[in-house]
Amino acid sequence: xxxxxxxxxxxxxxxxxxxxxxxxxxxxxxxxxxxxxxxxxxxxxxxxxxxxxxxxxxxxxxxxxxxxxxxxxxxxxxxxxxxxxxxxxxxxxxxxxxxxxxxxxxxxxxxxxxxxxxxxxxxxxxxxxxxxxxxxxxxxxxxxxxxxxxxxxxxxxxxxxxxxxxxxxxxxxxxxxxxxxxxxxxxxxxxxxxxxxxxxxxxxxxxxxxxxxxxxxx
Numbered sequence: 001x002x003x004x005x006x007x008x009x010x011x012x013x014x015x016x017x018x019x020x021x022x023x024x025x026x027x028x029x030x031x032x033x034x035x036x037x038x039x040x041x042x043x044x045x046x047x048x049x050x051x052x053x054x055x056x057x058x059x060x061x062x063x064x065x066x067x068x069x070x071x072x073x074x075x076x077x078x079x080x081x082x083x084x085x086x087x088x089x090x091x092x093x094x095x096x097x098x099x100x101x102x103x104x105x106x107x108x109x110x111x112x113x114x115x116x117x118x119x120x121x122x123x124x125x126x127x128x129x130x131x132x133x134x135x136x137x138x139x140x141x142x143x144x145x146x147x148x149x150x151x152x153x154x155x156x157x158x159x160x161x162x163x164x165x166x167x168x169x170x171x172x173x174x175x176x177x178x179x180x181x182x183x184x185x186x187x188x189x190x191x192x193x194x195x196x197x198x199x200x201x202x203x204x205x206x207x208x209x210x211x212x213x214x215x216x217x218x
Contacts, residue, residue, distance in 0.1 A: 001177055003187045006042060013042045017190055020166065021206045032212045033085040036136055036166065040089020043164045043188045044132075048093065050162075050186070051130060072159055073097075073129045079104055079147050082210035086136045086166065094132070098124040100155065102147040118146050126155035133161055136209040138168035138189070139200050141175035148180065164188040166209070169195065169202045 006013050016038045019025055026032065053068040077100035078087035091097060100123035131151065135144055144163065152158070161184060163176065168189045176187065195203030211217065 001180065001183075001185055001187060003173070003177075003189070004046065005189045005192050006039075006046070007191045011042070013039060013190065016042070017166070021204065023207075026207065026212055029213060029215070036085035036209070036213065037089040037092070039166050039190050040086045040134065040164070041092055042089075043134075043190065044090045044093040047132065047162050047164070047186075047188060070130075074132060075100055075124060075126055075129050075155075075158070076132045076134060077102065077123065077147070077151055078133075079135045079143060081214055082136050082208075083134060085213055086134050086164075090132055090134055090164070097132075098129070100124065100126075100151060102150060104143045104146055118150060121147075121150045121154055123151055123155040126151065126158045128157075128159050131155075131158035131161040132164060134164045136166040137202060137205070138163075138165040138172040138176065139196060139202050139205075140169075141172040141179065144172075144176060145179050159184070161185045162188060166190040167202055167205055168192050169205075171196050172202075 007017060016035045020032065020035045048070070051070040052072060054071045055066050056069045057064050057066050074094045074097040076087055076090045076094060076097045078084065079102045091099070100121065102121045103119035133148060133151065138144060148161070163185060170192065173192065193202050193205055197203050
């Protein structure tokens with residue numbers, strides 16, 4: 001499984017990541033959503049370099065021009081609700097992509113433990129396509145694994161799956177590597193953090209991405 005970590009090299013993406021992490025800027029929900037979107041755009045561009053391309057001829061006002069365009073269709077899938085702004089960043093670049101949405105959430109048991117509750121999935125056919133499974137936070141990896149399994153069960157087998165996250169924990173990365181060993185999967189991470197809190201939030205991370213983007217939930 002190939003793993004790409006964007007902030008291992010210096011780029012403007014570091015500014016977007018810094019703003020997402022900065023608690024002094026967390027009151028500005030619109031800015032937080034836009035920065036999730038921007039990181040999605042950066043990763044979308046990087047993923048596009050890995051696709052197979054074929055020449056296509058287009059007619060300009062002057063003459064014909066040959067351009068290289070991706071051969072395979074793309075489907076962008078995200079886990080509600082935190083994934084929506086991140087999803088939009090990918091859709092800004094893959095504007096002809098199909099879209100899939102998964103409803104899954106943590107249900108806490110009254111202590112620090114929780115289980116993942118899967119509710120529903122809406123997906124087009126995935127057979128032979130490039131699947132981009134995008135989720136801002138890869139903490140334990142449990143919800144992402146459920147999303148992956150449900151998508152393939154209902155949508156079929158994609159040509160390749162690209163899992164993209166803004167920030168991942170080391171534990172979540174290790175879990176996904178083991179759980180999806182041997183699968184046609186590439187991981188794309190904005191940043192990799194080493195820790196998890198008792199409540200399984202990434203440390204240092206950025207907090208609860210869904211709450212910061214859309215407000216607190218009950």
